Amino acid sequence: MRVTLFAWRNLWRRKRRTLITGFSIGFGIMLAVTFTGTGDYGYTNMINAGANMGFGHVTIERQGYNLSPGLDKPVENSEQVRDIVLKIEGVNNAYVRIMGQAMFASANKTVGGMFLAVHPKEESAEHNLFIRSMVSGEMLSSSDNRDVVIGTHLAKKLNLRLGKKLIYTTTDANGEIVSAISRVTGIFETGVKEIDGGLVMLPINTVRNQIGYKNDEATLVAALVNDQRYTQAVRDRVARRLNAKNVEILTWKQTQGDMAGIVAMDRGSNYISQILIGLLIAAGIFNTLLMSVLERRREFGIMMAVGMTPATLFKLIMTESLWLAAVGIIFGVIITTPWYWYLYNIGIDFTGAIGDDYSAGGVLVDPVMKIRLFKESIISILSGVFLLTLASGLYPAWKAGHIPPVQSLMQR
Amino acid sequence: MTGAIVTMENVTKLYEQGKIEVRAVDNLTLTIQKGDFAALCGPSGSGKTTVLNLMGGLDLPTEGTIHIEQQNLSELSRSQISNMRRDRIGFVFQSYNLIPVMTAYENAEFVLKLQGVPEKQCHERVMNILAEVGLQGLEHRRPDELSGGQQQRVAIARAIVTRPAIVLADEPTANVDSVTADALLDLMQELNRVERTTFLFSTHDQRVMDRARRLIRLRDGRLEQDEVRA
Ligand SMILES: Nc1ncnc2c1ncn2[C@@H]1O[C@H](COP(=O)(O)OP(=O)(O)OP(=O)(O)O)[C@@H](O)[C@H]1O
Numbered sequence: 310m311r312v313t314l315f316a317w318r319n320l321w322r323r324k325r326r327t328l329i330t331g332f333s334i335g336f337g338i339m340l341a342v343t344f345t346g347t348g349d350y351g352y353t354n355m356i357n358a359g360a361n362m363g364f365g366h367v368t369i370e371r372q373g374y375n376l377s378p379g380l381d382k383p384v385e386n387s388e389q390v391r392d393i394v395l396k397i398e399g400v401n402n403a404y405v406r407i408m409g410q411a412m413f414a415s416a417n418k419t420v421g422g423m424f425l426a427v428h429p430k431e432e433s434a435e436h437n438l439f440i441r442s443m444v445s446g447e448m449l450s451s452s453d454n455r456d457v458v459i460g461t462h463l464a465k466k467l468n469l470r471l472g473k474k475l476i477y478t479t480t481d482a483n484g485e486i487v488s489a490i491s492r493v494t495g496i497f498e499t500g501v502k503e504i505d506g507g508l509v510m511l512p513i514n515t516v517r518n519q520i521g522y523k524n525d526e527a528t529l530v531a532a533l534v535n536d537q538r539y540t541q542a543v544r545d546r547v548a549r550r551l552n553a554k555n556v557e558i559l560t561w562k563q564t565q566g567d568m569a570g571i572v573a574m575d576r577g578s579n580y581i582s583q584i585l586i587g588l589l590i591a592a593g594i595f596n597t598l599l600m601s602v603l604e605r606r607r608e609f610g611i612m613m614a615v616g617m618t619p620a621t622l623f624k625l626i627m628t629e630s631l632w633l634a635a636v637g638i639i640f641g642v643i644i645t646t647p648w649y650w651y652l653y654n655i656g657i658d659f660t661g662a663i664g665d666d667y668s669a670g671g672v673l674v675d676p677v678m679k680i681r682l683f684k685e686s687i688i689s690i691l692s693g694v695f696l697l698t699l700a701s702g703l704y705p706a707w708k709a710g711h712i713p714p715v716q717s718l719m720q721r
Numbered sequence: 722m723t724g725a726i727v728t729m730e731n732v733t734k735l736y737e738q739g740k741i742e743v744r745a746v747d748n749l750t751l752t753i754q755k756g757d758f759a760a761l762c763g764p765s766g767s768g769k770t771t772v773l774n775l776m777g778g779l780d781l782p783t784e785g786t787i788h789i790e791q792q793n794l795s796e797l798s799r800s801q802i803s804n805m806r807r808d809r810i811g812f813v814f815q816s817y818n819l820i821p822v823m824t825a826y827e828n829a830e831f832v833l834k835l836q837g838v839p840e841k842q843c844h845e846r847v848m849n850i851l852a853e854v855g856l857q858g859l860e861h862r863r864p865d866e867l868s869g870g871q872q873q874r875v876a877i878a879r880a881i882v883t884r885p886a887i888v889l890a891d892e893p894t895a896n897v898d899s900v901t902a903d904a905l906l907d908l909m910q911e912l913n914r915v916e917r918t919t920f921l922f923s924t925h926d927q928r929v930m931d932r933a934r935r936l937i938r939l940r941d942g943r944l945e946q947d948e949v950r951a
């Protein structure tokens with residue numbers, strides 16, 4: 310019995326119904342692609358943007374720093390740690406940084422905030438949101454001078470301009486209060502108000518001197534990975550490679566708990582929508598298959614009367630549902646491709662709805678919704694549709710073989 | 722060995738119709754012999770269809786035993802019964818016998834395919850049978866492109882192409898005009914004479930009964946008359 314061909318022909322006995330069902334499967338694929346694609350794109354963006362705000366995807370810190378950060382908890386040999394981390398597979402770059410709280414003062418006013426001390430020569434715009442967001446002046450020029458880069462909002466609050474002096478006060482490694490003077494060389498604007506109004510970038514060696522750190526001490530080494538999906542794997546590799554006491558190796562999920570929470574919640578609601586879409590589509594497929602079985606009872610009765618086994622009948626209906634899935638997937642590809650292309654390249658601009666400074670979890674959200682699908686998402690959508698169709702076919706297929714032939718034959 | 726193809730011993734079949742119990746077949750004992758060309762007749766509701774269904778294992782008796790070629794049906798599994806139908810029994814119904822998406826050729830071929838007969842042999846046998854039932858040249862027509870009589874010929878071709886022990890036909894001529902009915906009967910008679918295929922068909926039609934060599938008359942599920950003619 311060439312069940313495959315037979316099933317294919319059966320599918321087209323009700324052309325319109327098959328086309329409509331195929332189309333609804335295709336539409337489901339389009340929805341799933343949209344949901345998953347915005348997720349894949351949006352989370353990646355958000356996670357990367359977050360990672361570019363100081364901690365990286367993977368952070369190496371002194372044990373206990375994450376729970377209660379303080380300058381009394383430096384990572385020793387941080388420069389060496391960086392060299393090691395740089396060689397680890399999956400790591401794109403790594404940066405030695407000092408992060409701490411400070412008071413910033415100008416002639417007029419004092420405000421509290423954070424400082425991020427860096428090696429300016431090693432920092433790159435790609436992994437440093439603040440360099441990328443410079444709106445005037447220059448990035449710090451060396452690790453040892455008295456320059457500072459501040460945000461627009463802080464500049465406004467303190468009434469500072471390029472070339473003006475800023476005094477920062479912090480507690481050093483021993484708990485003593487220390488102050489230093491610096492000169493504004495650059496101003497950035499990320500769009501996130503708290504950051505533009507409360508974060509400054511300083512040269513790392515200057516800060517080390519100020520707070521009594523040795524030349525190779527820092528509060529963290531931030532590693533940026535090539536692909537955020539493999540952050541955990543990279544973290545584990547780093548942990549194995551470093552094998553150091555006193556330090557802990559964390560991912561963005563721990564260092565940026567707020568954002569991790571938002572991503573997880575969004576993912577969760579995304580899954581729920583996907584499941585609901587899946588169920589709706591499954592109901593459609595189920596209905597089509599069951600109807601097509603029930604209206605062919607007579608025919609199945611005849612086939613069984615001439616010796617077809619219920620098992621073969623089961624196979625026949627399952628093959629029909631496979632074909633239906635295939636038709637649906639083809640439809641899906643046809644209607645989703647242009648849609649995907651559009652969203653991938655152009656996107657939908659929500660600036661009107663959410664404004665261009667909307668942030669979540671401390672990270673700026675791009676108001677242009679674009680999508681991007683990971684390979685594994687494509688695979689899981691397609692296999693999901695396939696499994697769904699197969700599962701919807703099970704009952705109708707079973708039913709076909711279990712209507713007693715006598716009853717089937719009575720039906721005209 | 723007797724020449725019995727099917728034997729029914731004290732077979733009773735009860736159907737529930739709502740709260741009422743219907744004795745479709747009532748303590749019936751009947752043997753169909755090899756080479757029979759027998760008509761099962763009787764008024765509507767007398768149990769003809771039920772008897773044919775029971776003989777073909779499409780339905781199970783409430784009481785009594787049925788043997789097909791010495792095999793007790795109640796001792797066979799569902800799939801064994803399926804295989805027995807496939808290999809030993811041909812079924813022809815009153816109408817809508819054929820699978821609509823398949824051509825005459827494919828319908829006639831269907832059971833051979835189920836049996837797994839190799840392609841080449843299949844082709845030869847199907848072409849021969851279709852010629853035998855007078856459908857040469859119509860092999861590629863779908864059922865809806867054939868007349869009622871032609872459709873019944875395809876059904877008969879499908880029933881006999883496997884050389885079954887018995888062909889069970891439930892009012893095979895009821896839905897065709899009398900000329901076509903005569904032609905179908907000619908065909909079955911011919912197959913019975915030449916191939917020794919055993920036929921048991923149910924009918925209401927007196928002219929069809931007249932052509933049977935054995936007349937089995939039922940009333941209320943019981944045997945009223947069993948007459949073998951010369
Ligand atoms: N599946 C069933 N469920 C309930 N009752 C049934 C069923 N099949 C048959 N019957 C009843 O059994 C009795 C015999 O029916 P059967 O179809 O065998 O008669 P018949 O001789 O073939 O009649 P006809 O000439 O109208 O085809 C009838 O009373 C019928 O209503």
Ligand SMILES: [Mg+2]
Pocket residue numbers: 769770771891
């Ligand atoms: Mg009947």
